[in-house]
Amino acid sequence: MITLNKGAFKDLTLYTKKIKSDMNASGSALVILKDNKIVHESYSGMHHFEQGAKLINKDSRFNVYSVRVTYVGLTIAIAIHEGLLNLDDKISDYLDEYNKEILGDTTIRHLLTRCTGLKFKDRNVYRVADLGTAIEGKRPEILAKILYKATGKTVNEILSNRVFKPLNWTSTGWVTEGNQSLVCDIDSLKGYPTLRLGSNIGEDRNLYVSARELALWGNLHLNKGIVEGRSILPQEIFELSTTVQSPASISRQLPKFGFLWWIKDGEISVDYNELGSDLPDGSYQILGASGCSCTVIPEYNAVVVRMFNSLNSYENLGFDYIKDIHLFHSMVISSLKNT
Numbered sequence: 001m002i003t004l005n006k007g008a009f010k011d012l013t014l015y016t017k018k019i020k021s022d023m024n025a026s027g028s029a030l031v032i033l034k035d036n037k038i039v040h041e042s043y044s045g046m047h048h049f050e051q052g053a054k055l056i057n058k059d060s061r062f063n064v065y066s067v068r069v070t071y072v073g074l075t076i077a078i079a080i081h082e083g084l085l086n087l088d089d090k091i092s093d094y095l096d097e098y099n100k101e102i103l104g105d106t107t108i109r110h111l112l113t114r115c116t117g118l119k120f121k122d123r124n125v126y127r128v129a130d131l132g133t134a135i136e137g138k139r140p141e142i143l144a145k146i147l148y149k150a151t152g153k154t155v156n157e158i159l160s161n162r163v164f165k166p167l168n169w170t171s172t173g174w175v176t177e178g179n180q181s182l183v184c185d186i187d188s189l190k191g192y193p194t195l196r197l198g199s200n201i202g203e204d205r206n207l208y209v210s211a212r213e214l215a216l217w218g219n220l221h222l223n224k225g226i227v228e229g230r231s232i233l234p235q236e237i238f239e240l241s242t243t244v245q246s247p248a249s250i251s252r253q254l255p256k257f258g259f260l261w262w263i264k265d266g267e268i269s270v271d272y273n274e275l276g277s278d279l280p281d282g283s284y285q286i287l288g289a290s291g292c293s294c295t296v297i298p299e300y301n302a303v304v305v306r307m308f309n310s311l312n313s314y315e316n317l318g319f320d321y322i323k324d325i326h327l328f329h330s331m332v333i334s335s336l337k338n339t
Contacts, residue, residue: 008338009040012331016306017044019328023291023319025310026186026193027056029211032335033219033303039339041211047309048184048193061171061208062183062307063196065288068207070217070241072140073112073259075147075158075202077240078233084150087112087245094146098125106131111143113246113257132249138260144203155202163220166232171210172217174200182208185290187311209292211307218294218303221261221284242284242296261286261296272322276329287325295329300336 013030020028027045031038046053047060054060079085091111092103102125103118110116114136117129129136144155151158156174164172175182175197184193198204209217224238225231241259253269255262264275264283274287280299287293291308306328313319 008335009042012328012335013040013042015328015331016042019291019324020045020308022317022324023308023310023313024186024188024317025291025308025313026053027060027062027183027307027309029056029060029062029305029307031211031215031305032332033215034336034339035301036219036223038212038215043211047182048186050193053184054180056183058212059171059181059210060183061175061181061210062292062309063185063205063288063290064207064209064214064292064307065205065290066138067209067214067286067288067292067294068205069138069140069260070286070294071159071207072143072147072155072203073241073261074163074237075155076108076112076143077237077259078158078162079147079151080240081234081237085146087240091116091142091146094149095142097123102127104131108143108146109245109247111139111146112259113250114138114260115247115250132247133251135250135254140260141203144201156200157202159202162233167216167220167227169213169216171213173208174198174202174204175206175208176200181210183307183309185309185311188317189312205289211305214292214294214307215303215305218296218305222296222298222301222303258284274322274325276326278326278330278333280333287321291321293325295332297332297336300333302336304332 016030026049030042032040043056045056087109088107091106092100106116115132117131119126119128196206198206221238224235225233244256244263246256252267256265261284264279264281283297285295293306295304314321
């Protein structure tokens with residue numbers, strides 16, 4: 001465990017352990033990068049609650065669930081930068097299996113910024129809201145289909161060749177079989193620990209990442225593709241991904257998104273806002289169902305990653321994840337000010 005200033009992060013570490021208990025997670029991790037260095041990391045708990053479970057450590061890989069959408073988003077940004085896609089292409093040009101009239105003028109931009117007004121179910125699509133007027137769930141699998149149609153490559157193929165292998169990231173990947181580094185999910189609806197396995201195409205909810213490598217993922221975006229003086233990907237790709245791309249039709253009070261990253265905007269006023277008021281404008285974050293989050297704070301040149309392995313705690317334990325993430329942000333900013 002690394003800590004360059006023990007006092008600065010003591011409260012944040014204790015709070016992370018408290019939330020682990022509150023949401024009935026068996027394990028947690030906290031990693032803070034500042035100025036390209038790990039200034040603090042902390043690991044607590046076990047891979048699950050059963051006898052024989054491994055201790056959480058720097059090599060433990062958590063299922064990050066919706067955090068994976070930023071990985072899909074980066075592949076779309078790569079394809080756009082290389083002229084294989086356009087942000088304002090109609091998605092009907094790439095999705096032959098869906099009713100083109102219902103898809104209408106919906107674009108890749110609308111998909112990336114979560115305001116298509118569409119509901120996809122099996123091979124059917126329904127319009128449930130006007131285009132570009134309401135925020136909806138994420139649809140990375142639809143983006144992955146478009147990516148494959150335009151490039152002939154999967155999300156995983158692109159990221160493995162362009163990011164993971166060049167950076168020697170060995171603790172990031174879509175998992176197809178179990179191994180001892182994987183942290184089990186603790187689902188409040190079930191009485192036993194689980195692992196979510198699937199294909200390695202790169203769209204499913206089986207992306208397992210260590211806390212350190214998720215922090216490096218955020219830092220790659222913060223530094224716009226520069227790692228130890230070399231450019232992994234062009235700067236413009238990250239500028240696309242991490243700046244507001246929401247259409248002008250979206251109300252100023254609704255959340256704003258880059259390529260599926262939540263972007264801090266002081267005008268947002270909704271009760272489900274995942275970005276706390278103490279975060280500076282221009283910060284961006286992604287939060288997954290198991291409690292894993294990656295928060296990038298350019299004003300402090302910092303990345304903060306917090307990992308948990310709890311599912312359904314919001315619905316079944318009454319855990320208020322919005323209140324938690326706001327308080328966490330407040331404590332993060334206070335801690336960074338003291339470093």
